[in-house]
Amino acid sequence: MSEPLKPSDPSRVAGFRLLRRLGAGGMGVVYLGRDDAGTLAAVKVIRAESATDDGFRTRFAREAELARRVTSPWVVPVLGADAEAAEPWLATVFVPAPSLVEAVTAHGPLPSPAVRALGSRLSEALADLHAAGLVHRDVKPGNVLLALDGPRLIDFGVARAEGDTALTASGMVVGTPGFLAPEQARGEAASAASDVFALGCVLAYALTGRPPFGTGEADALLYRTVHDDPVLDGIEDDTRDVVARCLSKEAADRPTAGELRDLLAADAPDGAGQLPDSVVRMIAVRSAEGLALPEIEPTVLDEPAAAPAPDGGEPRDAVPHGLGRRRLLLTGGGLLLAAGGTSAAVLLTGGDGAKNPKTSRPVYVLGVHTTDSATRFSRPSARAAELAVAQHNATPGRAYDLKVRVLQDHGDAAGAQSVAGRFTADRDVVAVLGPVTELPMRSAAKVYGDAGLTHVSSTTGQQDYFVTSPVSSFQTGVAHTALGGWIALHALITKRLGRIGVVLDRSGGTTIQDQATLLVQQWRDALGGQVVPRVVAETSGDGPAAVRSLLAAGVTAFAYLGPLDATVAAAGQLAAARFSGPRWMQHLLYGTDFPRRAGAAGEGWYVVDSAVDPSVLTTKAAREFTAAWRRRFGTAPEPYAAEAYDTVRMLLGQFARTVPSRLGARPVRADLGRRMAKATFHGIDRTYAFGDYHQFNSDGQGWMSSTYVHEVHDGRFRQLGSLADLQSAAQSGSR
Template sequence: MSEPLLPSDPSRIAAFRLLRRLGAGGMGVVYLGRTDAGKLAAVKVIQTDGAGDDDFRTRFAREVDLARRVESPWVVPVLDADAEAREPWLATEFVPGPALAEAVAAHGPLPARAARVLGGRLAEALTSVHAAGLVHRDVKPGNVLLALDGPRLIDFGVARALDDTALTASGVVVGTPGFLAPEQARGEDATAASDVFALGCVLAYAMTGRPPFGTGEPHALLYRTVHDEPELDRMDAGSRSLVARCLAKDPQARPTAEEVRAGLTEDLPDGADWLPDPVARMVALRSSESLALPGIEPTAVDAGSEHADGDKGAQDAPSSRPARRRLLLAGGALLLAAGGAATAAALTGRDDEPEGSDGGRPTYVLGVHSTTDPATAPLARACERAAHLAVAEHNAAPGRAYDLAVRVLRDPGTVAGGRDVAGTFTADRDVVAVLGPVTELAMRTAANIYGDAGLTHVSSTTGQQDYFVLSRRSSFQSGTPHSALGSWIVLHAIMTKQTGRLGAVLDRSGGTAIQEQGSLVVSQWRQTLGGEVVPRVVAEETDDGPAAVRALLAAGIDAFAYLGPLDATVRAAQELAEAGFAGPRWMQHQLYGSQFPSRAGAAGEGWYAVTSAVDAAALTTKRARDFTAAWRRRYRAAPEPHAAEAYDSARMLLTEFARTVPAGARRRPVRGALGERMAKVSYQGIARGYAFGNFHEYTSSGRGWSDGTFVHEVRDGRFRQLGSLSDLERAPKTTG
């Protein structure tokens, strides 16, 4: 999806009339441009500090020259560029997509033959890239577009020449965790072998639907890439050995891109027969739709605002900033012939005047991507209530320039349902931001839809960090990563001196997030504490949990952690109680606020949950007291678990949105502007501050993590907050 041009955007860059914004990021802005002959292009304008650096311009010009030499039908070609412009720019042929990541998210892994065709063509593309003296450095599913006649490799935004070691500072990780080589994860220079490693990751993803080193927060992915073996069990036997060679830790042991091409080559039939039917329909639809684009008048400049230097060609330069632009809506549509990169998808969304409220003010809508999944009903209710409270507080302010409304849509906990909700929200131009999705599945499958539309959304209830594979533009996660909280269990044990021989059950029926957290608990207990751990793994779809608990009791443990779903944790509590075990016991953090206290009864007393979710009613700060009072007034009850984080996220969205609303105008704010602001936000919430890392994940300093992580203990049949880890550190004591 695209956004209208801003008044500050140029109307033309060289031969390209600019039509829409395709995206914006740290390096600059990407526009959809069109030549007078009707050829479409993606025009990237560099707007970073590097644009003023002569060395940067020299390298940029050199890379453009090298990129122009890449001759491959599977690489998006460079059409034109200017490294000497006030703001350097690069134009490449426009490809409508969809990306491989989007196709896999929507329809699952590709069949083996389709994946081999994909891999063979991408290997051929990389062979040409390397022959031109370039290293791509960011081969990933989001940079592979699917067309009717084959895939296309795009985005040389981080590419560098093979012999130019000064392009990137030493020790800086460039690329996408989960799809980069071990040497890149260590901050070392990337080589052609690094691209081959990334190609192996992409092939594994295409064939299995998952990256070979799993999912999770970026630092965990980097660690596993360097130290762990890839998971290739679900790949077909004919491709597994070749992909395993691509993923060798030693770059010298990997095949060349040409060797990969030779090992994967399949005949590519005419049309879209190389793709499974659902993906082929997806590609064909986007590649054959009419593209209704507005005709654009030459830039109109208000009297008295001409450039002082009198440069008549100023409107053609990317640094030109017209004072006003009018769009003439075309009555017809430009029909583009189907056939891969020469086709385009329909770009929709008008910059109409927003719907007015009864008071004459415009009304904007905060969407809530909720769920009907019974397992996460408490989280859904907390998010919906938080959004209503935040909006009500805005609408109570006198002299406000606009009103807000809440629109709640609930998915049924399925891939299709999550995508449907995201599609409905993005199609509604009154929706300016979304709180959610609530669940991991929806976050993973809907993120790319929100990203394509530039509709900013923040999830406060998810912590499995693989959404960035699909969406790096407007998807944010304000919840603490699941895996990180495994470390905080160990820190809690250290602070309260509740250490000893740990028995840890990793119940795989709890899902990937629990598996990642469990492995971190085991490793941190051994490495940080220097303690002994006796781990037990319970396989999915088995009833081996009670036997695992009994085996640990027989091994003579002093402390216990059960990382699994609610039912299994309740049974573990009962097994321990029957055995008279009185040592410290930890549950996985997602069970805070669950029915564990009532379900486990007396057996649940004394269990801990270490989580970033705060009980705001237990805090004494003014911000927490005000929030608790407002919640009680509206809902006649204390804030439930996860309410404070959802409220913080909604308020953060609305605060930053207010800064994107044009002053004194009745036209809509540009959607993409909110995402740009959120990427740089620093917001103080009820119990912790919020900021986002390079992959739009929640991030904080060491002290911020400690201040914002809370320990809850089951006492008298309910969860009671003992304090933050910082509180416990300041007043250490032995509990339990």
């Protein structure tokens, strides 16, 4: 929720005494402050380098003045601002409340009556904002706080007078992909209608637990916002019609904020706006925690003055290693040591933290966050961490030892947050591999982000976690959205780009939808092939009917993108019909027991994935890794082992650069995330680097060399080679 002030932070901004840090972003830092009258404030300070644009201060002053005029009870009031300060600042009333994204992540979608009441009040907030001449431009779940007495719309960080440009000086779209209007996604100016579109996205998210244009990379989200229809499945008809109007592609077809307020408030029975009890309890707890603040909290010396790094890189901060999970506080009487998580304090002594009892080396912990129901991801992740740590601990002359700690969630939001909480509370944990599946990754990211604990998932491929954790969360797994297009490329390379039947089985989740959409677009629009698509609704059981329909349509190729059971059934149908064309399954079925369950009907099916079988590669790195894995675990590396091992080695390599050379000093958690964001790592078969949202970033055309085609052969998945290998073979054969 917040963190202590750093030595570099000011103690006061104008009339506000600063108490805590509430967050930091690209343009500045938000502090919790208190004025002389005792009013708590969120004080946003813009970094000087972000305010160098000649027109910035003029716009900032004008927008602050306009914001002061907004009197809506559902908009946080502006308490003060100064555009001429060396670092411009804006202060608003502090609201101790969880955000909408926190509530939905922790407790699931909200009931329709509660969302209508929420939407009506937020519409009123926008109406008042628009009446003052402002456009918010970043209405999203994270900017909606659920207070005890109703919602609050926050963050004027990107607000502009209506008609101002929607682009920053660097040409980047302002706002959050997935909650931007089509005109903003195209780089056009935002208007009041753009805010209404964004609010429609927020309402859809609150009702379903997912954004209406899905998840994934920013470019894919922007494309779908402009070209695709929103997914509003599961929203009741009366509310669905209202949300659909908000999400009209044409701004003129959307209701105004005032009209939307009336539409959502219409026919609402008494008490309809009551939030679920679990959410109400969450709001009450957060409110109590937020108001139980000290008069002035001592500064925490987690990051003292920077010392030059011995390798000539970025400066390193240092804290005496002996503090462990304790915090060094400055008080009027001298130095005290406050025990983490308690109110007790003891005198600072020379005691050290965790150490190897056989040596004087410190011991750091690598966490592995797994899911008990996802063994095919969890086991290779845990084993990869064990192998990499064992190799480190066998290195002569090492400065520290490592150990592995594995914790499992149950695949749910609450369990994932609990595991993340346990890891972040242990100050000996310096990094985490995982979570290994999508929902835990999305749910736990904020916990890791709030604590500044870097974690990397090697097996997830959706990129919406950056909304709540833009600094500490990373992903080395390839985006799911790309994999459908790779099926089309495989067909092109192998000259089987015929008339394909594509089944989008929605019971496979949003990952399947992303893949199927791209496959259809690439096959038909980019490559000129014919596509016959079929959609199977969730829980309908209409998969067999879809397969029969496609067979009757005379397709010559087939892709069933759905869950394991349905894909096995489709394989049986195609075998019974003696279908001999190429057949593809969705990539997450690689490594499952599809070959065993499908039997002879599964022979010849393809899966295109970024996961590599290193045991069939001939490079030195792959041979050495495979041999080390066999020695330790007695088997060849299982699917996803190589990617997990690369991820751990990348993490540990960057962590080593954050360990201070001074005896007794302790690494600072935040340093690792900063280094990871800039890092490049050459792994067993690919180069790892991160994009703007800390997602895996492919290196030019190199992705073809690390994208593999696997075929079911003799009852197991057999790696045929990379797309680059197959393309080279095809070109050689055509000469």
